[in-house]
Amino acid sequence: MAGKYSKEIMPVEVQRRIEQEEKLNILDVRENNEWESGHIHGAKHIPLGFISERHKELDPQKEIIVVCRSGNRSGLACEHLESLGYKVVNMAGGMSEWNGDIEFGK
Numbered sequence: 001m002a003g004k005y006s007k008e009i010m011p012v013e014v015q016r017r018i019e020q021e022e023k024l025n026i027l028d029v030r031e032n033n034e035w036e037s038g039h040i041h042g043a044k045h046i047p048l049g050f051i052s053e054r055h056k057e058l059d060p061q062k063e064i065i066v067v068c069r070s071g072n073r074s075g076l077a078c079e080h081l082e083s084l085g086y087k088v089v090n091m092a093g094g095m096s097e098w099n100g101d102i103e104f105g106k
Contacts, residue, residue, distance in 0.1 A: 005078035
C-alpha cells in the first residue's frame with residue numbers, strides 16, 4: 001500500500017462509528033467523478049491533487065479519516081497530512097470495501 005502513515009481503520013469500523021452517531025471528520029480524496037458517483041454522508045471532498053493547497057480547510061486538532069477508492073491514494077494523503085501535523089487515519093480498502101449508506105452528487 002502507498003504511503004507511510006501511523007494509523008489505519010477498516011470500513012466496517014467507520015460504519016459502526018457512524019451508526020453510533022459519532023461525529024467523524026471524513027476526507028474523501030477521490031476525483032470529482034468518483035465523488036459524484038457515491039460518497040459517505042458528511043465527508044469533505046478534496047481531491048488528492050489539491051491537498052497541498054487546501055489542507056488548511058481541515059482541523060489539525062481533530063482526527064481525520066481519509067478515504068479513496070481502494071486505500072492507496074488516501075494512504076498518500078495520510079502520509080502528506082501527517083507530515084504537516086494532522087491526525088489522520090487511512091480507511092483501508094476504501095470505498096471498494098464500503099457497505100454503508102452513500103450519497104450521490106456534488
